[in-house]
Amino acid sequence: MVKILWFSCILICTSLFTYGQTENQVSVFDQTINPAGIIEELPPPPPKVEGSVYLSEEWQHGAVTLASNQKITNYLLKYDLQNHILEIRVSDEIKVCPLHMFTSFELKDVRTNTTSRFVNLPNLTNDPEFADGIAEVLFEGEVLLLKQYHLVTKEPTYLATVDMGKKNSSIHKKEKFYISQNKTLKKIERRHKLNKELFGNHQSQMETYIATNKLKFSNESDLINIALHFNSIISGK
Incomplete structure (x- = not known):
């Protein structure tokens, strides 16, 4: 009987001590505070x-x-x-x-x-x-x-x-x-009007060639044709 009383006293003291330590703390698993029992979302991972x-x-x-x-x-x-x-x-x-x-x-x-x-x-x-x-x-x-x-x-x-x-x-x-x-x-430049000084003294000839052949500065294959003709004018061939 004495052992039972001593054991009961120890349990009561332990409970009181624990309460004193935690009465001002809120558990993330407390159902009244966090009903779902879930911690807040983790921060997103750094961007890849x-x-x-x-x-x-x-x-x-x-x-x-x-x-x-x-x-x-x-x-x-x-x-x-x-x-x-x-x-x-x-x-x-x-x-x-x-x-x-x-x-x-x-x-x-x-x-x-x-x-x-x-x-x-x-x-x-x-x-x-x-x-x-x-x-x-x-x-x-x-x-x-x-x-x-x-x-x-x-x-x-x-x-x-x-x-x-x-x-x-x-x-x-x-x-x-x-x-x-x-x-x-x-x-x-991709826009025709921004290339007015591209060909120097041969600008007029080149603009005529580009307009006649309906070439575009935004098209790579057209640019190759433009460069080919420009070189032929410069070299006189």
């Missing part, structure tokens, strides 16, 4: 990045002309547009060639059996706007037609309050077109 920084995700066979004029051929290549480096696969290793170490490289598309040539932009102009980056050569003559690639990052647009928008940032590959002549690059 969608898209790629590479000119092409696929490894492609190609050749590289180094700044020393040495040419290395028959290697698998990938170009990183964000960090301006050419990746070269050598056996099971990947070697890195920074922009200043090469003048151009070529990539072969096995599906179309065509080869594309890319040049180091700083070698074509002293304009600081083109201090880094590459461009694809679409037409080569006294005047070059170039397609420059660059990346644009779009930030997340998600709003938790309305649960709308994109949660991840995304990388997009964009293009700009230029003609290159005598260490000068002139941007080709």
